Amino acid sequence: MKTSPFRAVFNRRSTAMEKYLLAIIIGYIVIVALKNPLFFSVETLFDMLRSGSGVMILAIGVLIVLVSGGIDVSFTAIAVVSGYTSVKLMLALGIDNILFAFMVSIVVGCLLGAINALIIYRFNLPTLIVTLGTASAYHGLMATVLGTKSFPTGAMPQSLVNFGSTDLIVINSDTGRYGLTVFLPIVIAVLVLTWFILYRTMLGRQVFAVGSNEESASRLGINIFRTKLFVYAYSGALSGLMGIIYFSELKYVNPVSLVGTELMIIAAVVIGGAKLTGGEGTILGTILGIVVVQLFQSTLVFLGLGSSWNDLFFGAVLLISLGVMYYRQRIQDRKNLVFATA
Amino acid sequence: MNSIARLVARDKNLSVLLVMTAVTLIVLITLLGGRFLSAGNLQSMSSQVSEFGFLALAMGLAMLTAGIDLSIVSAAVLSGIVGATVMSGQLVPITASNSNTLMLVGILAALVTGMLCGLLNGLLIAKVSIPPILATLGTMILFTGIGMVITNGQSVPIAISSYSALGAATVANIPIIFLLMVAAFLVVGFMLRRTRFGRRIYLFGENDVALRFSGVRNDRVIILTYVSIGLLVGLAAVIMVSRVNSARVGFGESYLLQAILVVVLAGFNPYGGRGRVVSVALGLILLQSLQSAFTILQFNPYVKNLIWGSMLLLVMVVNYYVARWNPRGAAPAKGPGTTTVIPPESAPSAAAETHRSPDAVSTGGRAL
Structure with missing residues (x-):
């Protein structure tokens, strides 16, 4: 019996972490919706997709680094640096083209x-x-x-502003006009590409192998350097991509923003089940992790809680999830008489 | 010559650091002269270094156990907020008669909060087996969150005027808070070198499984270490609040990178088991002199960032080469600062030889 390669995608079993996160998300949405029915609107959904796009791309970069057994805290800096370099170059050369912006930014990110x-x-x-x-x-x-000069909407390249306002679907309602962001297909492309690399190519298998055990991987004949070069360059390229999306979403170029949010994004990926010890992590888990963060960031208002509660909620959820995940591991390890802290 | 090489080889990191600090100081003094050596600058340097010194020491303790504590700054801010809230007059109105008692209660509250933060970290790491970096990442966000909820992002001012005087008070022109930091270094140094607990911290960092099977309660070592870190963090908070006379979320965020920088500069091994308090002190002197020099030269904060980042990388690269450098005739190194390591390549063959040797097999048989 011949199975299509995509069969596995639909038949795959969710990890425990994914189920747990899904339960949290559904439970939270039900509570918010009961408290405030306004939450259930296409507008909220489109809004979250727009503001979550950039973070999602960064999170995929974080995931691939975690799978390879490392941890990268420079990706927000890379995003801002490559995005800003690209904007500066566009202004200096007078090239006002969105493709050029992406190209420069991705190349710089890749190099860093x-x-x-x-x-x-x-x-x-x-x-x-x-x-x-x-x-x-x-x-x-x-x-x-x-x-560190920032450029407001009027002073930044027009193509970036236009790109940020492009909508795929526009819905007009009495509350105003809102649309589905053009970032969505980019995010989906990144997700599919990363999934394909991780699960359908030798390179992806090598990333998992290096993350699980570098020594064994090298004895298998895997080129460790090449694998790591790919991992960090890919993560850098995604950061570069995100830099342009970030600036065009905000319609404001501020080179000192974004840096400082990296630990939050890593936390979101970790909640999704990626382990710092490497070799573990799923794309679905990462998506769910980011959804949790985005939900807290944009919907605590619906519950009547100010934005001051964001960190408290997220910190608590993070610690409880980590607790559940690692306590199960601990019990398992003790049963097998494993005492080493990984 | 031989004896110098031997002395240098006893603790290569310390020697490199000593040379680096000396060169930096000489360069700074020749370049800036009186502006650097003035009593005013020295005094402001010693009071600036104090609050940060506690945090660096705390980070060092975490790294000795092969951990890292990302939550030190947010725990310090939370402790500061709790202490400041007590001393702000919001809870209990301040009168002339109770201000001293309230001040004491405020300081105690800050210290206890710091220790509770440390206890939470310790429990998560030791009892739930969450890796230190993740546990403290989570508590970092949590502590910031608690601070935000208490203050709503506002700054908490202190209504007891004598408290800020404490931060500025001097004995023989030396700030009291600086003396407090020196005392803390001496106590932690003594604890690490001369007590059973200190020895166990090093051993845990070297090999926690071996320590467990030597009959030591690992969990206790870790919890106690993180509570000590919490105490140091609480002290940092007390000083921080007295210097700024208020507390707010987001204060001192740059300290986290700098604390890691000092500790790595001091030759601490991020994989645990190596590092000395003396080196932390030297690293602090180096960092603080550069910091003041940058202030005198009016560098902008981004240039500082560039320099800190490059320095962190440079130091690690230098340490990499120093670790491979082995002067001829040097005695084999001793002590936890410089234990000789078996290079990873030779480790498997060494293990294989042990297995082949008949002695090892027979003892193994008897043990089973």
Whole structure:
């Protein structure tokens, strides 16, 4: 019996973490909807899709790094640096083209990611500390060389503003006009591409192998350096892509924003079931993790709680999820007489 | 010559750090002269370094156990907010008669909050087995969240005027808070070098499974370590609040990167088991001198970021080469600061040899 490769996608079993997150999301939505029926509207959905697009792309980059057994905290810096470089270049050369913006930004992001990989591999250093260093170095370098002048809607390249306002579907209602953002197909493309790389190519298998056990992977003949180079360059390229989306969504170019939110995004991916020890993590889990964060960020208002409650809610959910995930692991390990902390 | 090489090889990281600090100080003094060495600058340097010193020490303790504590700054801010709320007169109106008692209660509240934050981290790591980086990432967000809910993002001012005087008070021109930090370094240094608990912190970082099977209650070591971190964080909060005379969410966020920078600069191994309090002190001197020099030279904060980031990378690369450098005739290193490591390549063969040796097999047989 011949099975199509896509059969596996629909027949796959959800991980425990995915089910648990789905339960949280559904429960939360029911509570919010009971409290405030206004929540159930196409408008809310379109709004969340628009504001969540950039974060989703970054989260995919984080996921692939976590799967490879590392942790990257420089991706927000890379996003801002490559986006800002691209905008500066467009203004300097007078090229007002959205494709050019994406191209420059992605190339710069890719390069910065590759530098991360080089340092990590060459000196065999902990990824967290390296990327902590490169994040300040990249951002500081950008600020020193290019400055930190922000560009309001009028001063930034027109193509970026136009791109950010492009809608796929427009719905007019008595509350106003709102549309489905053009970012959505980009996000879907990124998700499909990453899924394909991770689960349908040798490269993806190698990323999982390196994350699970670098020593075994290298003995299998996997080129560790090439795999890591791909992982960090890909994550950098996604950050570059997100940089342009971010600026065109806000219609405001501010090179000192975004940096500082990286731990929040990593937390969202971790909630989705990716493990810091590498080799584990799913795209569906990552999507659910981001949905949880976005839900808290945009809907606590519907519950009558101010935005001050965001962090408290998210922190609590994060700790409880981590607790459930790792406590189960602990019990399992103790049963098998494994005492090592991974 | 030989004896110098031996001395250097005893603790390579410390030697490198010592040279780096000396060179930096000489360069800064020649470049800036009186502006750097003035009593005013030295005094402001020593009071600035104090609050940060506690946080760096706390990060160092976490790294000795092969962990990391991302929550130190947000825990310090939360402790500061709790302390400041007590001293703000919002809970109990402040009168001339109760201001001293309230001040004490405020300080105690900050310290206890810090320790409770540490206890939560310790429990999550030791009893629930969440990796330290994730546990403290979660508590970092949680503590910030609690602080936000208490203050609504507003700053909490302190209504007791004598409290801010405490932050500025000096003994023989040395700020009291600086002396407090020196005392903390001495106590932690003594604890790590001379007590059973300190020894266990190092051993846990080296090999926690071996420590467990030596009959040590691992969980207790970790919980106690994180409670100590919490106490240091609480002290940092007390000083922070007295210097700024208020507390608010978001204060001192840049300290997290800098704390990691100092500790890595001091030669702490992020995988645990290596690092000395003396080196943290040296790292602090280096960082603070650069910090003041940047202020005197009026660098903007982004240039500072660039320099901190590049320094962090540079230090790790230098450490990488230093670890491979082995001067001829140097005695094998001793002590937890510089234990010799078996290179990963040779480890499997060494293990295989042990297995082949008849002694090992027979003892193994007897044990079973």
